[in-house]
Amino acid sequence: MPSISGQVCQQRAQGAHSHYRDYYGELEPNIADMSLLPGGTVYMGTDKPHFPADREAPERQVKLNDFYIDKYEVSNEAFAKFVLHTNYTTEAExxxxxxxxxxxxxxxxQKNLEDFRVASAVWWYKVAGVNWRHPNGVDSDIDHLGRHPVVHVSWRDAVEYCKWAGKRLPSEAEWEAxxxxxxxxxxxxxxxxxxxRNEHWLNIWQGDFPDGNLAEDGFEYTSPVDAFRQNIYDLHNMVGxxxxxxxxxxxxxxxxxNPNRVKKGGSYLCHKSYCYRYRCAARSQNTEDSSAGNLGFRCAKNA
Structure with a gap:
């Protein structure tokens, strides 16, 4: 069987459909891999913000309708299926x-890419040839990362995937609930x-940031989308x-x-010393066209 990357290339060589919008609504949303959350009045935010500039405060109540949300982050395997059906090209590509x-x-x-280092976050570099197919460098692939979350996807890429799947992105309030x-x-x-119980229940940075990730949780980079203990709604990896x-x-x-959109949950690169954002109330933002090696998504759907 061809690798994940090979399947995508093979399908394109055979003349995949180029107009992915023709597929919107074709597939019935797979709610077997979604959890139904009850509507009602819920709290979001916090009155004890760790990052006031992130607008975590104030704590407030919001009313939600019933909705479905994916149990898992969208995986490389799932995103590859989307690309096979639609011939979609991500913004990073x-x-x-x-x-x-x-x-x-x-x-x-790092030395050769000094001019491409992010001034406000010096441990990040803009690297040519990196995208969802090559998530950890231009010579990397996803052949053994099928169940890991897809990364290097922009907000717009995520929206297109959700449309194809008959779903949508969750609101911040839905995500936090x-x-x-x-x-x-x-x-x-x-x-x-x-x-x-002295157990690791999420994938974040252990050790000295940014030069010494001990990976005590078992993962130096991304973990499979079904790793770690699920919450009461059977949702995995909501933080980290x-x-x-x-x-x-x-x-x-x-x-x-190209406005900024809210992102939630933190990532495997979060450490309390600088990014204590692996809390439910925490939030951050990126422009719609942004992508990075620690940024993915999951979908939601109206009940």
Whole structure:
């Protein structure tokens, strides 16, 4: 059987459908891999923000209707199926580059890419040839990462996948309600203790950031989408592993062509010393066209 990458290339060589929008609604959403969350009034945000500039505060109540949300982050396997059906090209592929963390680059590569280092986050580099097919460097592939989350996908890429699947991105309020799992005012999906029973329940950075990830949770980079303990709604990896896009604008008054969108959950690169954002109430943002090696998504659907 061809590799995941090989299947995509093989299908394109045979003349895959080029107009992916023709497929919208063709597939019935697979709700077997989704959880139904009850509507009602829920809390979101916190009155004890760790990052005031991120607008975590104030804690407030919001009303939600019943909705479905994916149990897992969208995997490379699932995204490859989307590309096979639609011939879709991600924004990172069209731009020709995406952002990689420094530990995925050799010292020589870091030196050669000095002009492409992100000034505000010096451990990130813009690297040519990196995209969802080559997530950890231009010479990497996803052949053994089928059940890992797809990364290097922009908000727009995520929206197109969701449309094809008959779904949509969750709102920030829906995402946060799903993360909390009915545990109001708790830091994590399981409560306030990071390591219950001294066990790792999420994929984040252990050790000294940014130069010494001990990977005590078992993963230096992404983990499979079904790794770690699920919450009460049977949802995996709601915090840690990869950031997840939501539907919401960061600034509701932003009418630019490339506004910032809210992302939630933190990632395998988060460490309390600089990015204590693997909490349900935490949030951050990126422009719609942004992509990186720790940024993915999951889908939602109206009930």
């Amino acid at each position: 069209r731009y020709g580059d995406s952002f990689l963390f420094k530990s995925l680059l050799s010292p020589l590569e 799903a993360c909390r799992g009915g545990k109001e005012r708790k830091l994590f999906p399981w409560g306030n203790k990071l390591m219950p 592993n990869v950031w997840e896009w939501t539907a919401d604008l960061w600034d509701v008054n932003d009418v630019s062509d």
